[in-house]
Amino acid sequence: MSAESLIILLYVLVLASYLGFELIAKVPxxxxxxxxxxxxAISGITIVGAILACNELGYTSTAKWLGMAALVLATVNxxxxxxxxxxxxxxxxxx
Amino acid sequence: MSLLISxxxxxxxxxxxxxxxLMNKTKDARRGNFLSAVGMLIAIAATLVQVQLVTYxxxxxxxxxxxxxxxxxxxxxxxxxxxxxxxxxNGFGGLASVFVGLSDYFLRTQTLNEEMGAVIAVSIILSILxxxxxxxxxxxxxxxxxxxxxxxxxxxxGQHLLNLLLLLAFIGASILVYLTPAxxxxxxxxxxxxxxxxxxxxxxxxxxxxxxxxxxxxxYSGMAACATGFILNNNVLIVAGxxxxxxxxxxxxxxxxAMNRSLTNVLLGGFGxxxxxxxxxxxxxxxxxxxxEETAMLFDSASSVIVVPGYGMAxxxxxxxxxxxxxxxEKRNIQFRFAIHPVAGRMPGHMNVLxxxxxxxxxxxxxxxxxxxxxxxxxxxxxxGANDVVNPAARTNPASPIFxxxxxxxxxxxxxxxxxxxxxxxxxxxxxELFGYPNCLMLFGDAKQTITKVVGEMKEM
Numbered sequence: 179m180s181a182e183s184l185i186i187l188l189y190v191l192v193l194a195s196y197l198g199f200e201l202i203a204k205v206p207x208x209x210x211x212x213x214x215x216x217x218x219a220i221s222g223i224t225i226v227g228a229i230l231a232c233n234e235l236g237y238t239s240t241a242k243w244l245g246m247a248a249l250v251l252a253t254v255n256x257x258x259x260x261x262x263x264x265x266x267x268x269x270x271x272x273x
Numbered sequence: 274m275s276l277l278i279s280x281x282x283x284x285x286x287x288x289x290x291x292x293x294x295l296m297n298k299t300k301d302a303r304r305g306n307f308l309s310a311v312g313m314l315i316a317i318a319a320t321l322v323q324v325q326l327v328t329y330x331x332x333x334x335x336x337x338x339x340x341x342x343x344x345x346x347x348x349x350x351x352x353x354x355x356x357x358x359x360x361x362x363n364g365f366g367g368l369a370s371v372f373v374g375l376s377d378y379f380l381r382t383q384t385l386n387e388e389m390g391a392v393i394a395v396s397i398i399l400s401i402l403x404x405x406x407x408x409x410x411x412x413x414x415x416x417x418x419x420x421x422x423x424x425x426x427x428x429x430x431g432q433h434l435l436n437l438l439l440l441l442a443f444i445g446a447s448i449l450v451y452l453t454p455a456x457x458x459x460x461x462x463x464x465x466x467x468x469x470x471x472x473x474x475x476x477x478x479x480x481x482x483x484x485x486x487x488x489x490x491x492x493y494s495g496m497a498a499c500a501t502g503f504i505l506n507n508n509v510l511i512v513a514g515x516x517x518x519x520x521x522x523x524x525x526x527x528x529x530x531a532m533n534r535s536l537t538n539v540l541l542g543g544f545g546x547x548x549x550x551x552x553x554x555x556x557x558x559x560x561x562x563x564x565x566e567e568t569a570m571l572f573d574s575a576s577s578v579i580v581v582p583g584y585g586m587a588x589x590x591x592x593x594x595x596x597x598x599x600x601x602x603e604k605r606n607i608q609f610r611f612a613i614h615p616v617a618g619r620m621p622g623h624m625n626v627l628x629x630x631x632x633x634x635x636x637x638x639x640x641x642x643x644x645x646x647x648x649x650x651x652x653x654x655x656x657x658g659a660n661d662v663v664n665p666a667a668r669t670n671p672a673s674p675i676f677x678x679x680x681x682x683x684x685x686x687x688x689x690x691x692x693x694x695x696x697x698x699x700x701x702x703x704x705x706e707l708f709g710y711p712n713c714l715m716l717f718g719d720a721k722q723t724i725t726k727v728v729g730e731m732k733e734m
Contacts, residue, residue, distance in 0.1 A: 179390055179392045179393060179506060183506060184392055184503075186508075187502070187503055187506065187508070187511060190508050190511045190512060190515075191499060191511050191515055194286075194511060194512040194515040194516060194519075195515040195516075195518060195519050196519075197290065197516070197519075198293070198515055198516040198517075198518065198519025198520060199519045199522075199523060201290070201293050201294050201296075201297070201516075202293065202296075202516075202519055202520045202523045202524075203523055204297045205296050205297055206297070206298075206299065207527075207613065207615060207621070207622055207625070207640055208299060208613075208622060208625045208635050208638060209296055209299060209302055209622060209625075210524060210527075210620075210621035210622030210625070211355060211359075211620055211621060211622035211623055211625065211626045212296070212302060212306070212622070212626070213296055213520065213524075213621075213622070214359055214487070214488065214491055214520070214521075214524065214620065214621060214622075215355070215358075215359050215362075216292075216293075216296065216305075216306050216309065217293070217491060217495070217516065217517045217520040217521070218359055218362050218363050218366065218491060218494065218517075219309070219310070219313070220289055220293075220309060220313070220495075220513050220516060220517050221363070221366045221491070221494040221495045221497075221498050221513070221514065221517040222313070222362075222366050222369070222498075223289075223313065223316065223498050223509065223510050223514060224366060224369045224370050224373055224497070224498045224501050224510070225313075225316075225317060225320075225369070226316055226317070226320045226505070226507060226509065226510055227369075227370075227373035227377075227501040227502075227504070227505050227507070227510065228369055228372070229317065229320045229321060229324060229332060230320060230323065230324065230505060231372075231373055231376040231377065231380070232324065232328055232331060232332050232335065233323070233324035233325060233328050234328070234380065234384070239379065239380070239383070239384050240375075240376075240379040240383065241376045241377070241379040241380035241383070241384060242376075244372045244373075244375050244376035244379065245372070245373070245376045246331055246335050247372050248369040248370075248372035248373045248376065249332065249335040249336060249339065249369075250335045250336075250338050250339045250342075251339070251365040251366070251368050251369040251372070252339070252365070252366065252369040253335065253336045253338070253339020253340055253343060254339045254340075254342045254343040254346075254362065254365050255343070255362050255363075255365045255366040255369065256313055256339075256343070257339060257340045257343035257344055257347070258342070258343030258344065258346050258347040258358075258362050259343070259347075259362050260306060260309070260310040260313070261343065261344050261347035261348065262346075262347035262348075262350060262355070262358065263306045264303060264306055264307070264310075265347065265348065266352070266355070266626055266629070267302050267303040267306060268303065269352075269626070269630050269632075270299055270302070270303075270625075270629045270635050271629070271632070271634055271635070272299075272300070272634055272635060272636055
């Protein structure tokens, strides 16, 4: 990886973290559980890495098997996380 | 083509950010979650177009299995089990990051025979470390939360020293991974050490500190995703990962502040074990018991009621009968509200979800800061399965382990009724002074059963 692309990634990291702090500090306590399960689903973004890791021909390679295992796990994380968050938020009703 | 893919990733990142932004309002939150899911879908689609067609079968199979498991569990889970489910999914995310890191390591060193480079090596090592700790740590939290292993702290002498040594071993082995990348031995070593560290750092932490632990592990899973973003040189992973990392850290801070404890104090664990001496101090507490009929009469004659729910309400599954109690009171034009302490339950916002499930409108749930001054003008406070969060010792007794913790001023109300299974102590392992107060009455028994009886009495009145 070149120094330039590392610097860009670091910029993205710092700015996105700052944005995260700003946005999440305003979430009301009522929504803390859905926030957590929703952000849990977002952390399943590793699914992108898992799909790329499956992009390997031949089942002899360790890399491929690990990628497939990662893909199953990340999919559980993503699908389950979003679904349960939606289920919870559906229940929050005002009078 | 690669420009289009980058633009798709950018759109995905924006949707995830907007999704989180919409979580700031309860009425927009569901739409926010949906937008975030759309963002995820775009990121997945933009990734799928990059892989070779022949690998689609196995990708489809893996995703189908994952989707089936995820959706089955998401729709089957009881709302009281949400904390353990979040812990479980969090652990899966962590393990996925470990596998992505390992996969990339084997791809580079065995299949492609490439140089790793310092940045890639550090990123792979970090995704294994953070992902591994997230995985086993979340599994321990999961087992503690569903009672498969004891919720009390598990401690042994030399625990912290062992953790420190393991961390040093991890650093040492990491250097060897970088120096001798072709030899997978040291990669196995760091993976094993990371997994062990996750277990050892969570076992000494007690059940009621789980809100902090889950928040922190949630943050870790985001950081692990960030690390994989550095391996793959991919911005969407970094954006999404750091949002989750920030979210977890903020929730961790809120939880620690609500207990007036530092994060270090929580993480060192063993809380509530060393307080036998302080508990023995002071005079024995004399309590007054109250029966079901009298409780119903007190509710009937009150004009304002505040309910203080705690983890015990979740255990007894009493949220639905409490809704019925609320309906009975509202029929009599009694003002009925809930006071929610930030650390009530086993994860941030746990009580809110349980009460929402029981069809309690969310504007009835009031945060501690907003309701604390109202207790003094309230006729009746009903404490259900909460203990330390209403213990006045936090205000008055500097020797108490919970001294300084912000509490709900339940003791200031005209009458307090405490629904409790028995005279057991709270998580902090100390007597609750409130129980001995002249305005405090104890309603013993299983919360769900006793409250059902109270509601029955009120219906007949």
